[in-house]
Amino acid sequence: MATAAATPLTKLQALKQSVWMDFMSRQFVRQGELARLIEDDGLQGATSNPTIFEKAIGHSADYDDDTRALVAEGADVDHIYEALVVEDIRGALDLFRPVYDRTDGLDGYVSLEVSPLLALEREKTATEAKHYWGKLDRPNAMIKIPGTEQCVPAIEDSLADGLNINVTLLFSVEAYEAVAHAYIRALRRRVEAGRPIDHVASVASFFVSRIDAEVDGRLDAIIAKESDAGRKAKLEALKGKAAIANAKIAYESFGKIFSGPEWQALAAKGAKPQRLLWASVGTKNPSYPDTLYIDELIGPDTVSTMPPETYQAFRDHGRVVDSPPLTADTAAAHEVMADLAGAGVDFKDVTDHLLKDGVQKFAKSFDDLLGAVRGKREQLAK
Template sequence: MNPVRQLEEAGQSVWLDYIRRSLLANGGLKRLIEDDGVKGMTSNPAIFEKAIAGSDDYIEVIRELAEQEGSDAESVYKRIAVDDIRSAADILHPVYRASTGRDGYVSLEVSPRLAHDTAGTIQAARYLWRTVDRENLMIKVPATEAGMPAVETLLEEGINVNVTLLFSRKVHARVVEAYLRGLERLDKAGGDLSRVASVASLFVSRVDSAVDRLLDEKLETATSGEVTARLQALKGKTAVGNAKLAYQQYRALFSGERWEALVARGARSQRLLWASTGTKNPAYSDVLYIESLIGPETVNTVPPATLDAFRDHGSVRAQLEEHLEQAKADLATLEEEGISLDDVTDALLTEGLYKFVLAYEKLLDAVAHALQDARA
């Protein structure tokens, strides 16, 4: 059987971390759903920038919008994004229905410029929710200090949320608390808890990239073969270990009286979504962050190249709850070697926000150039 299809049997949903108009219009997404069992889609400004600048898919629509009075790069991008997300949501809606609202979602991100603006995030999310007007939409909100209260408010209003840019278990715990509080507020207001969904997107490969750089620095000054071996053994272990322990935290947080009271009202857990799962280090397996993180009640959002690789040579075994003691030991050794995972993940959030803003600016530049060409 197709290894991607087998993930469903292990309880994991595969979402595609990619969007492009030709994929939607030419039946590509529909085939991925039918052949691979793809159950959702995520997007971000960097993905849209590559789609617009790297294809001819949008030439005609940009020419059309260029003729409208007052069209600028941001308004044109929003129109493109809304149209693509609507199309994707419609294609995925049968998955949404078949899974009774557990899967079939497509995610659209609020402007990264709003990452530190709670009120602005809420306003932008409401606008996107109303404008796209699809029940299987998820609004992406970053897990910043300003993002947490926005998440809570949006959930209270029945808006599905993909909480993005998580790197640490500490922040994951806060995201779950925002989810629970949002559901409790929705329930108090008389809302239907069974119709609201959320995922917590924990980024994976970026953690290994950051930690491995620090390990390499220490390896340059290692004073013995024993130290060298210990440091070398830690490379490529942090991201998976961190994710495995986050999953144990997920299981603990979605249990007990408080959670069971919400379940009785129709609530479903906020699944962990493994993000940034394309392998960045060529020394590691190109399917490392799929094979190592297979387990029930999880989502893995994968770029096309990683999906192709896993279909070709992936191996399916639920490994998410294996070797937990080794994962704890590896992370403890990392701390002993003077590398603070909290410091690393805090820096990754800051870096991630910066990269998202840069990607958004690059996206708007690409649209502005396309508009200029259309008006020439």
């Protein structure tokens, strides 16, 4: 591979933060754009979700030929969906395989999500994860499982079976810590069973912008009831601060969990830490800088997965400083959380709400995706 040009994206990589793209489509994989980004920008991985595939399959003709052939074979909607997405993911995995090999399994991954309809069901989630792992049949595949309380055991079991897992929909530090400890337990189980751990990989997808969207809305409601000008100003100053503070505290936990004698014993056997992956990094508030959640969350042993528009924005004008901001002034992050609590924002209620809402939104996207496949099937069957 040629050396990628020096851009904010490659500067991130020099600071040990990997750059993945939160996007997938057949055209993206087959017509050279993904290969170009790997070659020119040093792109290191990709993620997908039902919303992304619903747009790709439901709003283009790129899949019509394959769908028509599957209809002729008598395939039902579920089988058509699986065949289409597995084909795309496998194509992307093959393009990223040199990255995986070159980085000794640190990067080069592409994620495929289990059905969000199973987000509260341990056994079915574990079964589907294993099914997709077998279908993809690539060492650089990752299976996405939501980090709900019910699915944490499925995450641990899947990792113990040797699957690579991307834990998604993490909003709270407590939920992140639960899946990080599940990862370590899974590695210990493999060691105790005499199985290797040097090729088991996992990331913990910690959602960012949705935190600020929810907290800012709650602050606005509190501000509307406040009559004191000074108090209003202090509340206004808290807006846009919660997401970054929450992420910094999660990273502080990462540093504690993946250090010390217990972790070092696993690392000596080849274990890699379960990196934090910053998800939902596109800003939802247009008054915030469009690269805010990348600029402020740069730090070693992390991943930033960016939607295409945010990727291009950061490539163009992202701000990368020599001293990673993720590790700077963690005490101030704790102060932000304390100030939010003092203002009357129940942060546990915020993260509980966002998890429930995220599960529901992904489930709806998955229903819409199957609906799009069903519509294509009916149209092409005629």
